[in-house]
Amino acid sequence: MQNFQGKVIWITGASSGIGAELAKQCAEAGAVIVLSGRNQINLEQVRQKLPHPESHLIVPLDLAHSNNFKELAASVVGQVKRIDILINNGGISQRGTAFETDEIVDRRIMEVNYFGNIALTKAVLPYMRKQGAGHIVVLSSIAGKFGFFLRSAYSASKHALHGFYESLMLEEEGNCARIMLQAVMKGKKEVLIGNKEIKAVTLKRFLPGLFWKIIRKQSAT
Numbered sequence: 001m002q003n004f005q006g007k008v009i010w011i012t013g014a015s016s017g018i019g020a021e022l023a024k025q026c027a028e029a030g031a032v033i034v035l036s037g038r039n040q041i042n043l044e045q046v047r048q049k050l051p052h053p054e055s056h057l058i059v060p061l062d063l064a065h066s067n068n069f070k071e072l073a074a075s076v077v078g079q080v081k082r083i084d085i086l087i088n089n090g091g092i093s094q095r096g097t098a099f100e101t102d103e104i105v106d107r108r109i110m111e112v113n114y115f116g117n118i119a120l121t122k123a124v125l126p127y128m129r130k131q132g133a134g135h136i137v138v139l140s141s142i143a144g145k146f147g148f149f150l151r152s153a154y155s156a157s158k159h160a161l162h163g164f165y166e167s168l169m170l171e172e173e174g175n176c177a178r179i180m181l182q183a184v185m186k187g188k189k190e191v192l193i194g195n196k197e198i199k200a201v202t203l204k205r206f207l208p209g210l211f212w213k214i215i216r217k218q219s220a221t
Contacts, residue, residue: 004026006031007084011023011034012089012090013036027056031085032080057076059072066119069119072123106153112157113157121168140158140162
């Protein structure tokens with residue numbers, strides 16, 4: 001974790017949950033944190049719990065409205081000079097059958113989880129190219145590896161992220177890369193984090209017939 005000393009790390013979805021915990025651990029490791037999310041009050045509460053709260057920035061943003069992301073990226077760089085790591089953690093979930101899910105919900109899930117996500121990455125990428133270094137961390141889901149009950153729109157948005165970032169990784173190999181905390185410094189291309197459900201990814205890859213036989217028997221709850 002000493003490798004995070006002095007790094008500027010921009011975290012979306014930083015007002016609670018994983019995002020807030022990532023902010024805490026990175027700040028404790030000496031990083032400067034840019035906290036983003038929709039709720040500025042919650043972001044401020046997170047900032048006040050970090051070491052040296054005055055050193056960290058709050059940049060409110062809504063992933064559903066990405067028109068100003070280029071301006072936000074320019075503002076961040078103007079204040080802290082660089083962006084070393086972007087952690088795309090923000091997003092929304094969904095539960096409902098594909099048949100019953102309104103198309104409006106499908107579009108909102110994609111707007112937030114996919115289009116908002118990649119719009120911020122595209123806003124940050126020019127600065128990382130100029131620096132000649134940078135990491136883009138994408139928090140996805142096992143649902144991005146295979147579909148599951150009541151997760152059609154959410155799973156689709158995560159599948160889309162995998163396709164985009166695998167392509168981006170190949171295109172930007174000579175400029176910057178993507179990963180998660182300790183894995184960032186080891187240069188790993190992908191890290192699966194979870195419990196027994198992770199075994200399903202390997203099962204689907206090597207024994208797809210058995211995978212689909214097992215997954216159909218799983219409960220949706």
